[in-house]
Structures are given as structure tokens and as C-alpha cells.
Amino acid sequence: MNSNEYTDEEALATLIRKLEERDTALAVHVQGVINAGRDIEEREPVARGSRRLRTYRRTVPFSPDEALQTAVEVLRAYFIELPQIVNSTLDDFRPVALARPGDAWSPFGTTTGEEDLVLEALGVDKEVQIEIETETQITPRGDREYLALARTPQDLIEVQLSNLARLGDLIASRENDDDDAP
Amino acid sequence: MTTLRDLELAIDQLLNHPLGMGYYRLVRPVEEKAYEAYLFGLCLRAARELGVTPMLRGISGAPNPFIFRGAPGQIHSRSRNYGYAEFSLNGLDLEVHAGVEFQGTSGMTHEVDVCVMRAEDARKCRAAPDDPPASSLIGCWECKFYAGNLQKVLGRAFVGLMDDMGTNVRLSGLCSNSMHPQLRDYMKLQRRPYPHFLLSPSNPSGEDIFVNLLKAELKKMASA
Numbered sequence: 001m002n003s004n005e006y007t008d009e010e011a012l013a014t015l016i017r018k019l020e021e022r023d024t025a026l027a028v029h030v031q032g033v034i035n036a037g038r039d040i041e042e043r044e045p046v047a048r049g050s051r052r053l054r055t056y057r058r059t060v061p062f063s064p065d066e067a068l069q070t071a072v073e074v075l076r077a078y079f080i081e082l083p084q085i086v087n088s089t090l091d092d093f094r095p096v097a098l099a100r101p102g103d104a105w106s107p108f109g110t111t112t113g114e115e116d117l118v119l120e121a122l123g124v125d126k127e128v129q130i131e132i133e134t135e136t137q138i139t140p141r142g143d144r145e146y147l148a149l150a151r152t153p154q155d156l157i158e159v160q161l162s163n164l165a166r167l168g169d170l171i172a173s174r175e176n177d178d179d180d181a182p
Numbered sequence: 183m184t185t186l187r188d189l190e191l192a193i194d195q196l197l198n199h200p201l202g203m204g205y206y207r208l209v210r211p212v213e214e215k216a217y218e219a220y221l222f223g224l225c226l227r228a229a230r231e232l233g234v235t236p237m238l239r240g241i242s243g244a245p246n247p248f249i250f251r252g253a254p255g256q257i258h259s260r261s262r263n264y265g266y267a268e269f270s271l272n273g274l275d276l277e278v279h280a281g282v283e284f285q286g287t288s289g290m291t292h293e294v295d296v297c298v299m300r301a302e303d304a305r306k307c308r309a310a311p312d313d314p315p316a317s318s319l320i321g322c323w324e325c326k327f328y329a330g331n332l333q334k335v336l337g338r339a340f341v342g343l344m345d346d347m348g349t350n351v352r353l354s355g356l357c358s359n360s361m362h363p364q365l366r367d368y369m370k371l372q373r374r375p376y377p378h379f380l381l382s383p384s385n386p387s388g389e390d391i392f393v394n395l396l397k398a399e400l401k402k403m404a405s406a
Binding site for chain 1 (some may be wrong): 183184185186188189190192193194195196197199200201202203205206207208209210211212213215216217219220222223224226227230235236237238239243244245246247248249250251252253255259261262267268327328329330331359360363364382383384
């Protein structure tokens with residue numbers, strides 16, 4: 001029994017439309033992942049009348065239901081995994097010391113290999129940046145030279161996880177029915 | 183019975199959340215580098231679990247802020263105060279770098295997303311600008327953040343890169359939050375890089391495998 005008023009196709013079209021309204025690049029990416037299809041294993045007799053089977057790989061399109069699940073997984077990667085990845089990076093930087101050159105430090109090193117360094121900031125958050133405009137880039141110049149990695153509070157991640165779960169429930173609340181059978 | 187309006191509201195709630203479209207647009211330009219930074223952090227974790235405290239360094243001074251390259255670059259580049267990490271294990275000095283180019287055995291240079299290398303070679307290449315040789319590499323990892331199935335070409339390309347790095351590299355791996363079933367088969371041959379697939383903070387056992395492999399190799403090298 002279908003517990004939704006909409007079909008999988010309508011749900012997928014709605015999701016893609018909503019993405020396109022907000023960011024064409026993300027919508028195109030999601031559509032590209034869906035259009036790549038998936039591999040299945042097919043079996044056929046090795047020869048006509050033979051009972052022995054051979055297996056071969058075939059790439060097939062996703063069903064609308066599978067396409068929806070795939071789209072949700074793409075969004076999970078961006079909306080959940082990325083902030084978790086950034087948080088983990090900052091966590092791993094916290095217990096590491098930051099080496100500040102002392103008065104006798106030289107950027108060209110020393111003949112003895114010994115350097116005048118002061119270790120500090122052990123156990124505290126570090127400021128970590130990723131270049132957006134690289135050292136060789138001359139055009140175009142955007143409005144951001146770098147991105148500072150920022151920690152995302154865990155409760156924010158939990159809320160977005162529940163939003164994702166809610167969406168997953170809504171696209172999966174059709175029970176298996178024979179309408180989809182070939 | 184759920185309506186199309188219910189579905190639309192749920193989608194809006196997801197996309198309008200601070201970790202929705204706004205976050206995506208913010209981080210999208212550097213998503214690959216953010217994943218490299220994560221692997222860099224796992225290398226620091228491995229060093230710490232061996233009982234040493236790595237130091238964060240900048241090529242031109244204190245790494246505050248610590249800067250990751252946005253594109254492959256030379257280890258000796260001082261155009262910005264690019265960061266790296268340094269630690270010593272039983273007298274063996276090592277460095278961790280991201281996005282640095284190495285010279286392969288053929289003479290061609292290759293970007294290594296994240297690596298652990300001999301500090302002595304790194305210092306020489308900073309003092310007298312040069313690309314470090316492949317022989318200075320201890321471990322190197324290709325890092326791919328991907329929303330969707332990992333592309334098979336990445337595995338082939340990295341195997342080719344490692345082929346040009348010679349036989350001295352003790353550890354190598356293709357790391358990604360995603361995976362491809364055929365890539366796992368491709369990587370299972372004995373001398374191929376380790377497939378660290380589905381590697382992310384939501385997969386602690388995957389992280390443990392990465393960290394423990396690195397720890398084991400470093401301990402063996404340093405007789406620790």
C-alpha cells in the first residue's frame with residue numbers, strides 16, 4: 001500500500017527542482033551521479049540448452065527509488081560528512097604543538113641542524129586555512145583568498161542528520177509493491 | 183498519508199539548514215583540500231599514538247594560521263607561509279606535508295596529496311630549492327572527497343604515480359570517503375596501494391586501519 005500521495009518519479013523531480021532553484025552546480029552533480037547508473041551481475045547459460053551459467057557485468061540505470069536514495073547519499077556527503085571531516089581535522093590539530101621561531105631562528109636553517117624554536121599552543125585549537133586563490137593564480141580574483149576551517153557544533157550536525165533521516169523516511173515510505181516489477 | 187507538500191517542506195528544511203546549501207557553497211571550492219587536511223590530521227594522530235608530539239611548522243615562521251596549499255606546489259615555495267608538521271621518532275626525523283610535488287624516478291614531478299617523508303631531504307630542498315626525490319618518501323596517499331561513486335580512473339592514475347615513485351615508498355594508499363566496487367578489486371593485488379575507502383569520521387574502524395598501518399610502519403622504521 002502506497003503511503004505517499006506522490007510517486008518516486010515525482011519525489012525525484014521535486015528534489016532535483018529544489019536543488020536547481022538553489023544551486024545549479026549541485027543539481028547537475030546529483031543528476032550526474034544518478035545518470036552514471038550502477039553495475040549488476042547477470043547470469044546466462046554458457047550455451048543454448050546448457051545448465052551451466054556464466055556471469056557477466058552489466059551497467060543499468062537506477063530505478064527512481066534507487067536514484068532518490070543515491071541523491072540523499074550525495075547530500076549526506078556534503079551536509080554531514082564534510083563538517084565532520086573539518087571537525088576531525090581541528091580535533092587532530094589541537095593536541096599538536098605550534099613551533100614559533102625564537103630570536104636566533106633562521107629561515108635558511110643551520111649547519112648544526114638545531115633550530116631555535118619555542119613550542120606553544122599545545123592543547124588549544126589552531127587556526128587552519130585552505131587557500132582558495134593559489135600562489136600562481138592571477139585571474140579571476142574572487143572575493144575570498146582562503147577558507148578558514150571552522151568547527152561545527154555537534155548539535156547542529158545532529159539536527160541536520162535528523163533532517164536527512166526525515167527526508168529518507170519520506171522517500172522510503174512506499175511499501176514494496178508489484179507495480180515496480182518488470 | 184504524506185503529501186508532496188510534506189516532501190517539499192522536508193527538502194526545504196534540509197537545504198535551508200546552516201549545514202545545507204550555505205555550507206555547501208562555502209566549502210565546495212576546497213572540499214578536496216579539506217579532505218587532504220583530514221588525512222594530514224590522521225598522520226598527526228598516528229605520530230601522537232606512538233608517544234611523540236608533532237610540531238606544526240611554517241616555511242617562513244610560526245604557522246599561525248596554518249595554511250594548506252590550494253593547488254600542488256613546491257616544498258621550497260615561500261609565496262605564503264605554507265604549513266607542515268615535523269616529529270622525531272627514536273632519532274628519526276620525519277615531516278608530514280600536503281600538496282607537495284616530488285620528483286619521480288623518471289624525472290617527472292608528481293603531486294602527492296599527503297605524505298610522510300624524511301625531514302633531512304625536506305630541509306635540503308628548502309635550503310637549496312629543489313623538488314624532493316621519490317626516495318625521501320616514507321608514505322604517500324592520494325585523497326579524494328567524492329559525493330557519488332569514486333571514479334576508476336583515479337585508481338589507475340595513482341598506481342601509475344606510485345610506479346614512478348620507485349620501490350622505496352613503504353606505505354601508499356588511495357583514500358576516499360567514497361568507493362567503487364571494481365577499484366577495491368583493482369587495488370587488492372599485492373604491490374598496489376592500500377584502498378582506504380569509506381574513510382571518514384563516521385567510520386572509526388576505517389580511521390583505525392589507516393592510523394595503525396602508519397604506526398606499524400613508523401615503528402618498524404624507527405625500531406621503536
